Structures are given as structure tokens and as C-alpha cells.
Amino acid sequence: MQNYAVQQNLVRWSLLGILGSMLLLGKVVFAAQDVGRMLKTMADPAGAPFFPVVMQLLQVLTWALHMVFVWTSVGGLLLSIYALTKKEDNYQRLARGLIELSKVSVSLAIVIGVAPLLFYQVIYDPLWYSSANLSASWYIMFIVLLLVGYYLLWFAYFRRASTSQSMLFSIGSVVLLLFVGFIIHVVNYQSLFPERWVQWYTSGGTTMNHHGWGIYAFHPFRYLSLLVFPSLTVTGIFMMLYGWYFGKREDIGKEYASWVARLGSRVAFYGSALWFVSHILHIATIPSEWGVKGSVFSILSIVVMALFVGVAFMAQKSPVSTSIPLLLACTVNTLFIAILREYIRVASTARFGYSIYEYKVNLELLSPMLFLGTTLGGLLLYAYAWWMAYQAGRTPKGKVYEASETEHRLGDLSVFLVTLWAMVFIGVGLIVIVRNYV
Ligand code: HEM
Numbered sequence: 001m002q003n004y005a006v007q008q009n010l011v012r013w014s015l016l017g018i019l020g021s022m023l024l025l026g027k028v029v030f031a032a033q034d035v036g037r038m039l040k041t042m043a044d045p046a047g048a049p050f051f052p053v054v055m056q057l058l059q060v061l062t063w064a065l066h067m068v069f070v071w072t073s074v075g076g077l078l079l080s081i082y083a084l085t086k087k088e089d090n091y092q093r094l095a096r097g098l099i100e101l102s103k104v105s106v107s108l109a110i111v112i113g114v115a116p117l118l119f120y121q122v123i124y125d126p127l128w129y130s131s132a133n134l135s136a137s138w139y140i141m142f143i144v145l146l147l148v149g150y151y152l153l154w155f156a157y158f159r160r161a162s163t164s165q166s167m168l169f170s171i172g173s174v175v176l177l178l179f180v181g182f183i184i185h186v187v188n189y190q191s192l193f194p195e196r197w198v199q200w201y202t203s204g205g206t207t208m209n210h211h212g213w214g215i216y217a218f219h220p221f222r223y224l225s226l227l228v229f230p231s232l233t234v235t236g237i238f239m240m241l242y243g244w245y246f247g248k249r250e251d252i253g254k255e256y257a258s259w260v261a262r263l264g265s266r267v268a269f270y271g272s273a274l275w276f277v278s279h280i281l282h283i284a285t286i287p288s289e290w291g292v293k294g295s296v297f298s299i300l301s302i303v304v305m306a307l308f309v310g311v312a313f314m315a316q317k318s319p320v321s322t323s324i325p326l327l328l329a330c331t332v333n334t335l336f337i338a339i340l341r342e343y344i345r346v347a348s349t350a351r352f353g354y355s356i357y358e359y360k361v362n363l364e365l366l367s368p369m370l371f372l373g374t375t376l377g378g379l380l381l382y383a384y385a386w387w388m389a390y391q392a393g394r395t396p397k398g399k400v401y402e403a404s405e406t407e408h409r410l411g412d413l414s415v416f417l418v419t420l421w422a423m424v425f426i427g428v429g430l431i432v433i434v435r436n437y438v
Contacts, residue, residue, distance in 0.1 A: 035195045036352035042126035047360030050368045052123045056342065056356060059119035064338040066116055067226070068234060069109035070181065074227065075235025076102030077153070077174035079267065084167040090259055094239075096160045097260075099170065101238065103157050106150050106177070123356045124191070124345070131191035134200055135183070136212030142183045149176030181227045182218070190217045192348040221285055225278035226341070230334075232271030233312070237330055239264025240315065240323035247320055251396045258320060265312070265319035268326065272312040276305050279337075290347045297343040301336040308333040370428060377421045384414045 048055065076098040083095035121128045132139050149172075156169035190200075200216040201209055243261020246252040280302065286292045311329040315322035349355070388407065395401040403411070 032195075032352050036354050039126045039194055039349065039352060039354045042130065043359065044122075044125050045360075047362040048122055048356075049362055049364045051361060052356040052359045055119045055123050059116050059123070060338045060342050061335075062112065062115035062119065063341070064334050066109060066112045067230070067338075068334065069105045069112060070227070071231040071234040072238055073102050073105040073109050073231075074174060074177055074181070075231035075233075075238075075271075076105060077156075077170050077177065078231065079235055079239075080156075081167060081170050081174065084163050084170070090256060092163065093256070094260060094263070095163075095166070097242070098235070099153070099157050099160060099166065101235070102173075103153055106153060110146070123359065126354075127191035127194070127345070127349070130194070130197050131187050133212070134190060134197065134209075135187055135215060138183050138213065138215065139187060140212075142180055145176050145183075146180045149173045149180060152176065178227070182223065185223050185227070186215050186218050189219050189222065192345060193217060194349070194352060194354075219282070219285070221278050221282040225275060225282045226337075229271055229275035229278050230337075233268050233275050234271075234330065236264045236266070236268030236271050237323065237326055240268065240319045241327060243320045244323040245393065248394060249396055251398075261319040261323065262316075265316045265322075269309075269312040269316055272305075272309045276309050279305055286344065287348075289351065290344065292340075292344050292347050295343065295347070297336075297340045301340040304333050304336045366428065366432075370425070373424065374421065377417050381414050381417060384410050 080095040080098035080102065083091040083098065086092070152169045152173035156166045156173060159165040159169060190197075196216070199205070200214065203209060240261045241264075243257045243259075243264065247254050247257040247261070249257075283293055283298045283302070292298055308329045311322070311326050315326045346355075388401075388403070388411075391403075391407075392401045
């Protein structure tokens with residue numbers, strides 16, 4: 001497997017190398033079909049193990065989910081820093097809660113980030129590997145910076161009793177997380193310009209840039225509209241949900257919970273207004289030749305986001321009762337953004353006659369079935385765990401939530417499901433091993 005991967009990389013880089021040298025000699029005119037041929041040559045000859053459209057759909061959905069936790073990670077830290085600058089008890093208490101939110105969110109963002117990564121590298125491998133190689137050193141630094149940022153967040157959490165130390169660690173953490181987001185933004189954005197890769201790699205045909213420290217393209221409005229402003233908005237909505245959920249718990253205090261919700265609704269509204277402006281600027285500055293600007297996906301995303309900002313505006317009157325409708329509006333809005341983002345990729349590569357729908361499909365039913373089974377089983381298990389967590393979280397501190405008869409039965413069913421899943425999973429693995437040896 002490893003040899004194969006090395007071989008693949010060698011082929012890719014030799015191809016880029018040859019193209020680079022030809023560019024140097026002035027023999028290559030980068031016509032659209034040349035770029036298209038290059039992309040098709042770079043695609044994995046093994047093809048996709050399942051229908052690309054299904055993978056694309058899952059990629060879009062899991063990316064949206066990944067971003068929700070990225071947004072609460074960054075937003076939680078930004079707002080906790082703001083809260084730490086205030087002396088009032090409520091703000092100090094809120095800051096500690098937001099650091100906790102951020103801490104949990106980073107781990108979920110990392111875990112869920114793996115899902116779009118898997119789908120992306122299967123159906124968009126030429127884009128992914130080329131762009132990642134162009135900025136390879138930064139991409140490796142992504143992991144280091146993410147680790148250090150996460151550790152700083154833990155320090156902020158451990159030192160939460162001291163405002164100044166907590167603030168210092170939170171600032172360090174958010175700076176690193178924003179930088180990590182910048183690196184992944186660069187890699188995603190560069191991948192949309194296959195016609196420039198060789199130029200970038202060879203500095204216009206004069207050298208070979210193996211170092212991987214180059215940053216060749218970024219788009220400030222895309223960065224702001226996919227990371228910074230949604231972070232504020234979504235964390236604001238989370239604060240409103242906090243008010244809705246914990247308002248009923250006496251030990252937390254109705255007054256504090258509704259104060260958090262009120263503040264959250266203001267953050268959500270101003271954040272969403274800035275998100276909307278940056279979204280329009282993002283669309284307006286997408287290269288015209290991609291044909292995205294006037295597309296139905298762009299228009300729909302603008303209309304849906306305008307409606308979402310409207311709901312966020314109205315939610316300020318009664319933050320607690322409108323927290324759920326606003327959450328639904330934000331979910332729809334996020335899905336439209338995720339679809340538009342994918343459409344941008346489809347449109348930018350369609351210029352070169354490249355389409356993932358033409359990918360060779362090498363159907364291998366066992367893995368998709370195992371994947372589907374794991375997903376369905378996982379969703380059922382999580383539904384149970386979330387339900388129990390929801391119930392337990394509404395129980396005042398010091399008291400224990402007593403599960404009902406039905407909940408006990410559902411618990412038994414969950415244990416049975418996990419056991420069944422483990423048996424199927426290990427069983428399939430054993431069958432494959434035995435088959436390989438017989
Ligand atoms: C907390 C740290 C992280 C931040 C701030 C972050 C932020 C982002 C941002 C801003 C984007 C969109 C970039 C763009 O299109 O311009 C993105 C996309 C993506 N992120 Fe993350 N990310 C983080 C962690 C991770 C991790 C750990 C993984 C992998 C395990 C991951 C996997 C991905 C993938 C695969 C995409 C692109 C998906 C696609 O194109 O469909 N991210 N991330």
C-alpha cells in the first residue's frame with residue numbers, strides 16, 4: 001500500500017516536473033484540455049469504490065457538521081476573551097462556560113473533520129494532493145499548530161480561576177486555531193486553480209519549489225465568510241440555546257440563563273449581518289470565468305442567508321423562545337453554504353472538462369455496506385446517548401436522573417446493537433483475512 005502511494009506521488013510529481021520543464025522551454029500552452037488531461041492522469045486509476053455522487057453528498061453534509069464545531073471552537077474562544085475583559089460576575093461565569101464549550105468543540109471538530117477528508121480525497125484526489133503538496137510544510141505545521149492551540153485551550157481551562165492567565169492562554173489558542181483555519185483555507189482554495197499549479201510550483205518556469213513553504217492563493221472574504229463571522233453567529237445561537245435549555249434548572253438560575261440568551265441573540269444578529277456582508281463579497285469576488293456568481297446556487301444561498309439574518313433580528317425580542325427556530329434557520333443556511341462551496345469546486349474544475357461523475361466506479365459492496373451499517377447503528381446509538389444526556393443535563397446538580405422503564409429497555413437495545421456491530425465488524429475482517437490466505 002505504502003509503495004503504491006509513493007509510486008503515485010512520484011507519478012504526480014514527475015508529471016508536474018515534466019510539465020514544469022516544458023513550460024520552462026516555452027513548449028506548453030496551458031490550454032483547458034491540457035489541464036483537464038493532467039487532472040485525469042492524476043486521478044487514482046483504481047477509481048472510486050462507490051458512486052461519486054453519494055460520496056459528494058456525504059462530503060458536503062459532513063463538512064457542514066465539521067464546521068459547526070469549528071465555529072463553536074473559535075467563537076467560544078473569541079467571546080470568552082471578550083467576557084474576560086469584563087469584571088461583572090455574569091461575564092466571568094460566561095467566560096468559563098465558553099472555554100468549556102470551545103474545549104469540547106475542538107475535539108469534535110477534529111474527529112468529524114476526518115469524514116469530509118476521507119470523501120474529499122477519494123473523489124477529488126488530484127486537487128487534494130496537488131494543493132497539499134504545494135504547501136506541504138504548512139500542511140504538516142497544521143497538525144503541530146492545532147496541537148499547541150488545543151493544549152493552550154486546556155491551559156486556559158485549567159487556569160480558569162485566574163482571569164489574566166485564562167485570557168492569555170485563550171488568546172494564544174484562538175490565534176493558533178485561526179491560523180490552522182487559514183492553512184486549510186489556503187489548501188482548499190489553491191486546489192481550485194489547477195491551471196496555475198505548475199506555474200506556482202516552478203515559480204513561472206524558473207525553478208522547482210520542493211520546500212512546501214509557499215502560500216500561493218487565499219481569499220480573505222472566503223476566509224471571513226467560512227470561518228470568522230459564522231463562528232460568532234453560531235456561538236451566539238449556542239448561548240441562546242443555553243438559556244432555553246438551562247433556564248429550567250434552579251441551580252443555574254433563570255436570570256443568568258436568560259441574560260446569556262439575550263447577549264447571545266445580540267451576538268447572533270450582529271454576527272449574521274457581518275456573515276451576510278462577507279458572503280456577498282465572497283460571491284462577488286469569485287473569478288467570473290467560473291460562472292458561479294449569477295448561478296442559482298449563489299442566489300439561493302444569498303436569499304436563504306438574508307432570511308436567516310431576518311430571523312436573527314426578530315429573535316432579539318424573545319431570545320429563549322426563538323432559539324430553536326433560529327437554530328433551524330441556521331442549519332438550513334449552513335447547508336446552502338456547504339452546497340454552494342461544493343458547486344464552486346464543481347464549476348472551477350468543469351472549465352477543464354473534469355467531472356467526478358465520470359470517475360470509474362469500482363464497486364466493492366462490502367465496504368459501503370459496512371459503512372452504511374456503522375452509520376445507521378452509530379446514529380441510533382447516538383440518538384439514545386443524546387436523549388439521555390439531554391434528560392440528565394436538565395437534572396439539578398447533586399441529583400441523579402432516574403431513567404424510565406422504556407429508557408432502560410432502549411439502553412439494553414443499544415448495548416445489543418454495539419455488540420452486534422462489533423461482531424459483524426470483526427467477523428468481516430476475519431473473513432477478509434482468511435480469504436486472502438486461502
Ligand atoms: C480546529 C481546527 C480546524 C479549523 C479552524 C478548521 C477550519 C476549516 C475551514 C475554515 C475550512 C474551509 C476552508 C475553505 O474552504 O476555504 C475547513 C475545511 C476542511 N476541514 Fe477543517 N478545520 C480544523 C480542523 C480540521 C481537522 C483536524 C481536519 C481533519 C481531520 C479537518 C478537515 C477539513 C476538511 C477535509 C476540509 C475540506 C472539506 C471539503 O473541501 O469538502 N479540519 N476547515
